[in-house]
Amino acid sequence: MIQIGQAIPRTDGRLKVTGAATFSAEHPLPRMAHAVLLQSTIARGHIASIDTARAAAMPGVLAVMSHRNAPRLPREKPGGEEQKPPPPRLNLLQDDEVKYNGQPIAVVIADTLEQAQDAARAIKVRYAAQPARLDFKAAKLRKPKEQPDRPMQTSRGDVQAGLAQASQRIDALYTTPVENHNPMEPHATIASWEGDRLTLYDATQNISGVKKNSARALGIAPEKVRVVSPYVGGGFGCKGNMWSHVVLAAMAARMAGRPVKLVLERTQMFAPVGARPMTEQRFRVGANAQGRLLAVVHDTISHTATQDDFTEPCSSPTRILYASDSLQTTQQLATLDVGVPTYMRAPGEASGSFALECAIDEMAYALKMDPVALRLQNYAEQDPEKNIPFSAKQLRECYKVAAERFGWSRRTSAPRSMRAGRTLVGWGMATATYPANRMPAKAWASIAPDGTAQVRSGSHDIGTGTYTIMTQVAADALGLPLEKVRFELGDTAMPEAPVSGGSMTAASVGPAVHRACTAARDKLVALAVADQSSPLHGFNASEVEAAGGWLRLRANPERGEPMAAVIARNGGQAVSADGDAKPGEEKKQYSMHSFGAVFVEVHVDPDLGTVRVPRIAACYDVGTVLNAKTARSQFMGGIVWGLGMALMEKTEMDWRYGRAANANLADYHVPVNADVGEIDIVALPGNDTHFNELGARGIGEIGIVGVAAAVANAVYHATGKRVRDLPITLDKLV
Structure with missing residues (x-):
């Protein structure tokens, strides 16, 4: 039976409803410490003073990181190449400037979450506030900013002539407010260093982006960063970018010498991680x-x-x-x-x-x-x-x-x-x-000696059903029953896939999975038709189909054998292949x-x-x-x-x-x-x-x-x- 299009229940559904699915804040690491963000309470100005002495002396507190003692981020890439500053949307405690209300200004690291929260409340901050630009009407009157990657103006025809000729005209103003993402899972990051290698367990829609951007911000090579995110409890766009807390968790883990977990509180979801603009x-x-x-x-x-x-x-x-x-x-x-x-x-x-x-x-x-x-x-x-x-x-x-x-x-x-x-x-x-x-994506597929298959792509399941639909795509391409296919995602150690945003995951990763699985299947068919012991020996590969875990002749389905039998006679090693897909000239x-x-x-x-x-x-x-x-x-x-x-x-x-x-x-x-x-x-x-x-x-x-x-x-x-x-x-x- 063709699996694509079927109303298959979610392959990860049981894990989620039984609590067995591991979300970013749930990875158990030994000696894990807990971090809490402290945020600014003014919209513009400077930190005149920050008193962390009492907080640092409280029970269980390992460190208090602020602009006074935060690790200085290097300005050079490994190898001496010039490094651009970290992405400007990040606030990484590199100076005393405050650019918005809710900006991270300190991180408390402690043995327990409660100890970190208690210490954060003990920090005393004094600001040198400046007049903040918070009036939308006044902001409209200032010279508008233009963003080069977005068309600011488009036109066709003569609109003034069209309006003049119209028998009916509408002139109306519509407004929409600021809206905030509220996924059930807040932003969360666990950072762990092993020497100069960093692993981030991050609630993200873009593991590859977090890998590259965190490496850039920290001044290390991207290949020394691994990002893991097998389950995401909703994102809706706010987890598409990498925000300050991710790098701050990595900095805190390096300072503490232990893995550090940093989970944003619900109230902290309303400033430092984006919103829909008015x-x-x-x-x-x-x-x-x-x-x-x-x-x-x-x-x-x-x-x-x-x-x-x-x-x-x-x-x-x-x-x-x-x-x-x-x-x-x-x-x-x-x-x-x-x-x-x-x-x-x-x-x-x-x-x-x-x-x-x-x-x-x-x-x-x-x-x-x-x-x-x-x-x-x-x-x-x-x-x-x-x-x-x-x-x-x-x-x-x-x-x-x-x-x-x-x-x-x-x-x-x-x-x-x-x-x-x-x-x-x-x-x-x-x-x-x-x-x-759609964007370029890669995948890997492997047919095991027991006739099961493993398929991987470094994509994400943000609740949309990626695990399930990719399993369906893979099963059809491999010619295997659905229960014989395991699809894995959410790790930058896997083939690279794009951000899960812009409604592009199915359209980007699906073709890559299809190609990887088709390539693995074709390798297996090639083994069979070249194998003198196979009932398919000597036939053209195009005459053979894969279905139900068997390779069969299209014209005579009774002539064939299980996939596992072909592998067993040919060294007993898994048959694997890579696949990639990207847009071409069609747009x-x-x-x-x-x-x-x-x-x-x-x-x-x-x-x-x-x-x-x-x-x-x-x-x-x-x-x-x-x-x-x-x-x-x-x-x-x-x-x-x-x-x-x-x-x-x-x-x-x-x-x-x-x-x-x-x-x-x-x-x-x-x-x-x-x-x-x-x-x-x-x-x-x-x-x-x-x-x-x-x-x-x-x-x-x-x-x-x-x-x-x-x-x-x-x-x-x-x-x-x-x-x-x-x-x-x-x-x-x-």
Whole structure:
């Protein structure tokens, strides 16, 4: 049976539910010490004095590391080559400067966690504070910063002429707040030195990146660093970069002469490890009476940090989704004295699609058109930015299937026209899209003498099901039963794989695994056809297939033998092969994206303004689905997060001091079971072989895209109030 596409239960599921899966903070090392971060309480200035004497003398304390005694990081690479400074987003106690509230300023190392926490409270810090730049409005007026690796401005056609010719125009401002990642597993690192070799057990989405960046920061050769991360308890982007605590743990372990564990507290997840930046997005849209978009202008300002830049690419979906005659996008950065923002599930697309899809909905009401019909009127048959075809696109079918399953045809168009008793009922929809990404990846496969197989790649399972889908890919390529294949990941000693972000793990690692397994299988077939004792001797390798752990003739399946028998007669050694896969010239020929359509029903209490979402229907075009069960989980997780983005999520910043006021899971609200109604999900059959040989695109992020807009559009339909400022809380509706 073909395993790809089957709803196979997670191969690591039992380990996780029984507690046997070892996460980063759970690796048992002898003589392990515990470290605690101390953070700044001002947003800008210098440390005038730091008194660590009492803390250092407390029971169990091994060391207190601050800028006064931290190891000086070398400025040269091994061999004398000039070394650039550590990445600027890192705060490694090399000076007394404070760049944001929550910056690490000291590390306490002790025998126990409680001793380290107690000592950290005993440290006395006095600051020489400077006026902090924490006003977003003022930051917008300063000269905007440009980030060279992001397009700051794109244009096609004449937008001013298009707006002038339009019979209907929309000019609206949409805003999204700072949002924080809250994975169940906080950031955690165990650092252990053996001589000049460093092992990091790190909660990361990018073991290879941590290996290279930690080596760079510490001034040692990358081959002397090993990073291990077999299980990750969620990341959502915040674990894609390497942050200060990783290197600080390594510095602390060297200072203590023992392995050191450093786990961030929940409140410490709200400053030094990134967040989704706030955005302000202005849309100007013009259309003719038939609904043809004549001009779209999308201007975005997002916040960044003094210490390092990050651009939230909100205009990405705007540039490719609709076939407008003219289009212009701009992006600017407003610099604040805060922690550096970072990637958060569907960076750019989640925030940008909220503004874009609400603006399209507003235009549909202005034209008195059905929102689906307006989108179909401006359907892009090819990429309107690059003028090349899409590698595959079934968005029309997504609209059709999702609308039918939702019952969209029963919708009455006027706001406040649908009710359930006293409750206002609203129906809204939006389009989802996310780019199909892949990067070079490597894998290794080995067929053992007993007919089992071991497959490895230095990838990650951040909860998405990588262990499971790679086992399926490997089993099909090897021709082995699923239970005979063991897939391993999460170690830089394995073949290198890219960051598990940008929805690219399945698309990058899957082809590499497929190639490694195919190469190992082909080696075994070559042994069989060359072996005079084999029933397959003398046949062409192309005439032989592998299935169920056997090698058989395609034309005569009864003629064959077990794989183990071939290996036993030929030295009894495992048959192994490497495989690698990387993108080629296809991105110059095709534009590669996934698509979807999301339909939402909301119920709004007319007196209290409370919003409930009893049901959602969504349909997606993502190429080949590698596992129906894990795919559904990914879509559902993204949709639920979209509900949180629409109705709940906001990091409440105290802008006087630049510190999050709700830095905990009691006050930072996310959806729970009671907030989630029925979710009907369909993934269309697809096989995007222009993209990769498996035809599979990543699906980790597209589920969140468009959901916030669909909810906002449904709220407008229910109430007649257009909320353009997320989240949509009851105070904005009463």
